[in-house]
Amino acid sequence: MNIRSFIIRAWNRYGIRRQLIINSGDTPPSNLKSRNLYLAQEDEENWAVAFNCPCGCGDRIELQLLPELSPNWQLINERKKYPTLHPSIWRKNGCKSHFWIKRGHVHWCKP
């Protein structure tokens, strides 16, 4: 791991927490302006959440939240400011990052 990715990982783990930004509609915004998580919510239903990959690779990650879709993720304590997602996010393409998001912090699965 190079020094840049070490710093990015440490910042995501221990730095300022990512917040949840709620957008009405069935898809998250196409342009993610910050490191926060963007929730698409319509008719009180959570559709999807999108955020930029915390490793710094620049890829966009979009996760389905509807329980009838597969795979899907669960947003825990959505009314709170700092989001938790379950299960972990494991990218099969690109950077192959594997991490959890817990209360706005990124917990890396690999060192």
Ligand SMILES: [Zn+2]
């Ligand atoms: Zn990445």
